[in-house]
Amino acid sequence: MKINTTGKSVAEIVTNNVFKPLNFTETGWYGEINEKLVAVVRKPNDPNWTISKSTNGDKMNMYVSSRELAKWGYFHLKKGDINGKQIVPNEIIDIATTVQSPNSLDLELPQNGYLWFVKDLPAKKSEIGELVSKGCFQILGYTGVTLLVIPQHNLMAVRAFNSFGSPKGFDYLADVREFGNTIMTCLMN
Template sequence: MFIRKNLSDKFNPAVSHVNNTYNSVDASGAAIVIIHNNEVVAENYWGNHSKEKDARPVREDTQFHVASVRKSYIGFAVAFAMHNGYITSIDDEVTTYLPTLDSALLNGTTIRHLLTHTHGLREADGEICREFAAGQSWAYRGINISLLTRIVKETTGKTVSEILTEYVFEPLGFTETGWYAQQNDKLAEVIRDTDNPIWKTHASTAGDEMNMYVSARELAKWGYLHLKQGFINGEQVVNSEIVRFATSLQSPQTIDVDLPQNGFLWFVKDLPAQKTEIGEQVPKGSYQILGYTGVAVLVIPKHDVVAVRMFNSFGSPDGFDYLSDIRAFGDTVMECLP
């Protein structure tokens, strides 16, 4: 995928915002890439891959651990399965596709609920339990991701990573996006106080674990693929219906209007929900996804914008309001527009 570069100082406030966040969290490196009107208008890199004295500088090919941003790729795989008829409807119950699960516990829980964090399930001591009735509230838990990746594999016969590689990464020439079983010199270290192995690499590269790393420029291209509804460089690389499924509002109408709103795991801007992670000035129809490392991709179709920020921090320091910060990122991008 080729996108012309035409850097503009109009987006310096957004660059400064990312630089300020970089200096406020425990990170050794950061990056920003913004695409506007089919051109890369901002691209900056700071710091190094780790805090080691001889650490590699952050460069264009540096790949950051994207944490929950990986969920947008999983959402794509579910949309792919639905578009191709492997999944009949997201309103099908989960046990339709995973019949070995406890049908009494999962009664009424649909794929829609998994995609929009309204499933009400959580995992405790290796067991699935219920936190609230499906479709009645919203909670950010990991169990829905493991169930969705299982449904993709059971229905399509392919893993999430196989679907993405075959239908997106290879056609678009992505070489800086993937799930990694081994460390290499392009992967930035996640800066953290505790040695948590799930934030490194994992033996599984099927797309079902938290070992996904992406460069800032390819994460921006991932956002651009969605912005352009799969039509890239004069070719419909991905069916537009897949993108429409993934990025349009799918949250059930039964939840409170102030709870976050989701598409296929993307956070979408629709009603002015109080608990949204998207900035107030960002218009309706936009969508974003944020990871625990501070990585985020924001797509603003109304203004033909994709904005990506990257950090290698593990969470946020005490007193840092990550929700306020990510909202301000989107609002600052909006302030840069004519």
Template structure:
């Protein structure tokens, strides 16, 4: 279903990415002023001849876009005082058995803004740079924050998001999964594993989160409206403001990306930003390795979601250029 011809540039942008990636299906959903403007689907769930067509209930593996849900759990823990401050050292919350001298000086803020400087190599945690001085995208920060949240709140990430969002707001197409039906896409290019990173672990710390494009857009609308749904405040607005406000430490290198709590936030046009040059300040975005993208532009009352079932990037594909072009296409369509 395509409801508007206003967004021709962004439709063309998604179509071009769909043709470029090693994928079999794609989706695009755009809301403006809380009204659905575009809902469009491409292709099938897999390369099989009898594969199901991508449609409104198709569930995509969203990879690192799941960090927007992790961000909610972090902001929830901060708002309710389970975590006192973003600037608390992580050693404050980890038990003796998980203490590591390398963690000293590393704060919650460092974990959630990718400025922690930690990396796991050959099963051992090592330090790449002093916490707060640079930026690197590593998975260890999610592993650590998941432990901290569970210890501090006595709930897992998945339990927090389910209790506060999924159940009361009737999100029925979003969750961490380890069993699948025909509404799930295959992740193309990840051989020997039909559903990439399909962990048996459902606590929210792993990469096995799937959602439909339409429900990912609904998640974006909840952020755009600061926890209000259909004119009713259903979740405290401060939780969303915490997650999507600029939170990273000041870097000496102005080219480094800018982050809220995991979200990429547009405050300046940093050279390594994943948000397009034409997108105004105050916008925030989350991108996954499957190229799934959720972009929220508050000043334009826009939520834009694109989804694909690709695994990583083909040779010659510049993911930063491509995802910036997505946001820029939205803005071009608003002129």
């Protein structure tokens, strides 16, 4: 899918305007299983796991190392300004990492920016732990990857599972909340 105003795909825009200026070499897009990437842990022949062959924006697959995921968090923490160079306007970062969810939504649902979960009001169904302070933001990947940005402490925390699906009885929501709670507990001690 090409964007009408630019004639480029989302993958091309992000690669050229963000990944290249940030010197990302362990991040990109793929449409085939790649022998250079760690395979996703999944049940053999799982009919729910598919690889999109598209890198044009309709169902892109992005890969990223834990190291560069932390850099992605730092990029957002610094509002797009890296080493004195504004890579992306800080207004775009602000929109992405502040609550954009309509007030008419159920207050127990997560509050969202654009692609980021944002800690604002307490919400029972939030992916962000209750100990995580207001103003923090978190992004989740399909295979269990989590990036939590805690601006008050100038901190990014990353975890990577690389696993599709959860074992029987696993409470994903409780687990991802506990990740943030554990980070906050470490900061408080």
